[in-house]
Amino acid sequence: MRSAKDFFRPLAVGAPAPLREVPFRPSRMIHFFDPGNEKMAAKVPALVSEVDVLLGNLEDAVAADRKEAARAGLVKTARATDFGGTQLWTRINSLDSPWALDDLVTLVTEIGDRLDVVMVPKVEGPQDIHYVDRLLAQLEAKAALTRPILVHAILETAAGVTAVEEIAAASPRMQGISLGPADLAADRRMKTTRVGGGHPGYLVREDPGGRAPRATYQQDLWHYTLARMVDACAAHGILPYYGPFGDIQDTTACEDQFRNAFLLGCVGAWSLHPVQIGIARRVFSPAPQEVAWARRVIAAMGDGTGAVMIDGKMQDDATYKQCRVVAELADALAARDPELARAYAEATEEAAR
Numbered sequence: 065m066r067s068a069k070d071f072f073r074p075l076a077v078g079a080p081a082p083l084r085e086v087p088f089r090p091s092r093m094i095h096f097f098d099p100g101n102e103k104m105a106a107k108v109p110a111l112v113s114e115v116d117v118l119l120g121n122l123e124d125a126v127a128a129d130r131k132e133a134a135r136a137g138l139v140k141t142a143r144a145t146d147f148g149g150t151q152l153w154t155r156i157n158s159l160d161s162p163w164a165l166d167d168l169v170t171l172v173t174e175i176g177d178r179l180d181v182v183m184v185p186k187v188e189g190p191q192d193i194h195y196v197d198r199l200l201a202q203l204e205a206k207a208a209l210t211r212p213i214l215v216h217a218i219l220e221t222a223a224g225v226t227a228v229e230e231i232a233a234a235s236p237r238m239q240g241i242s243l244g245p246a247d248l249a250a251d252r253r254m255k256t257t258r259v260g261g262g263h264p265g266y267l268v269r270e271d272p273g274g275r276a277p278r279a280t281y282q283q284d285l286w287h288y289t290l291a292r293m294v295d296a297c298a299a300h301g302i303l304p305y306y307g308p309f310g311d312i313q314d315t316t317a318c319e320d321q322f323r324n325a326f327l328l329g330c331v332g333a334w335s336l337h338p339v340q341i342g343i344a345r346r347v348f349s350p351a352p353q354e355v356a357w358a359r360r361v362i363a364a365m366g367d368g369t370g371a372v373m374i375d376g377k378m379q380d381d382a383t384y385k386q387c388r389v390v391a392e393l394a395d396a397l398a399a400r401d402p403e404l405a406r407a408y409a410e411a412t413e414e415a416a417r
């Protein structure tokens with residue numbers, strides 16, 4: 065095991081030093097596109113101003129005989145596009161596939177200066193992160209990169225879930241973790257055939273003796289895993305995300321799934337189709353009234369200690385900290401999103417009247 069003192073040393077001579085803090089950059093939607101699909105790739109320039117993150121997907125959803133085309137398409141798109149403040153990520157193929165090594169070698173040496181984050185699928189434990197960590201350092205040194213590429217793990221195997229804390233802590237490169245409900249369901253042998261979302265059979269039923277018919281309430285299949293992942297991420301200073309919602313037409317259930325994740329601590333989710341971009345933007349941006357309230361509590365709490373009453377509700381050090389979470393997120397998003405900045409300013413003025 066490496067000494068704690070070595071944790072922030074580069075893993076290859078000439079590689080950039082690891083970051084000490086994960087920079088918070090808005091990432092409400094990680095928008096997936098297939099870079100080998102010319103029609104989809106042609107939409108990237110128009111999407112740059114619409115999304116926080118564009119992700120060139122090389123893994124599942126790209127057919128085996130299209131892997132090389134997708135990789136080459138990503139190199140082409142990355143070179144041809146001005147991303148401005150929008151992040152460029154990629155999802156490489158899984159580490160047990162014949163493509164993962166070439167994905168990393170090609171992308172880091174060809175477009176490493178444009179890539180912010182590499183998403184690694186089917187992570188089973190810290191050993192997978194250590195492998196990618198060392199390889200990235202070697203390639204960054206070779207490509208003379210001056211800033212480290214960060215790593216994002218998908219939590220989508222039972223082994224990964226049992227090791228989620230160790231995965232989150234595996235490297236200073238760790239940027240975040242996404243829940244991957246589709247592969248996780250298969251790996252756990254769950255009896256669902258959906259990409260995220262609930263299932264009408266997973267429910268609790270009202271006790272007998274009351275109303276007839278007895279009411280049933282659908283339960284959330286993903287709550288346990290998502291909550292566990294959020295704790296692991298928060299404890300290790302990295303960012304948690306809900307992953308994909310596959311029923312593209314069911315925008316209502318998509319919004320519900322995203323909102324549950326937001327309220328539980330996630331900072332974003334994946335958008336698989338343009339229709340999910342606006343949903344993620346709406347859900348993962350705190351509501352203007354919440355922001356106005358948070359700012360009001362912060363202003364009333366002074367140095368953040370003690371207790372005050374506002375509108376009949378007790379506020380103290382703990383609610384002050386909750387309000388700071390909301391207000392700081394709002395400030396970070398407003399810096400990128402002028403429309404949101406205006407809505408927050410208006411709501412704050414209104415609340416002060």
Ligand SMILES: CC(=O)SCCNC(=O)CCNC(=O)[C@H](O)C(C)(C)COP(=O)(O)OP(=O)(O)OC[C@H]1O[C@@H](n2cnc3c(N)ncnc32)[C@H](O)[C@@H]1OP(=O)(O)O
Nearest residue numbers: 096097103104107121124125246247259308335336337338
């Ligand atoms: C479990 C997991 O691993 S999830 C992650 C892997 N999966 C993915 O990445 C899937 C990404 N998304 C897609 O491949 C597609 O959205 C699909 C296959 C789901 C649906 O595609 P389509 O059948 O073309 O959808 P639809 O007809 O509604 O598309 C409307 C338009 O949006 C475009 N579009 C669809 N998805 C995207 C996208 N992700 N990015 C950019 N444009 C897109 C289509 O090209 C189409 O363009 P057009 O109007 O010029 O013809």
Ligand SMILES: O=CC(=O)O
Nearest residue numbers: 220244245246247
């Ligand atoms: O990759 C995502 C998943 O849900 O599987």
Ligand SMILES: [Mg+2]
Nearest residue numbers: 124220244247
């Ligand atoms: Mg998957």
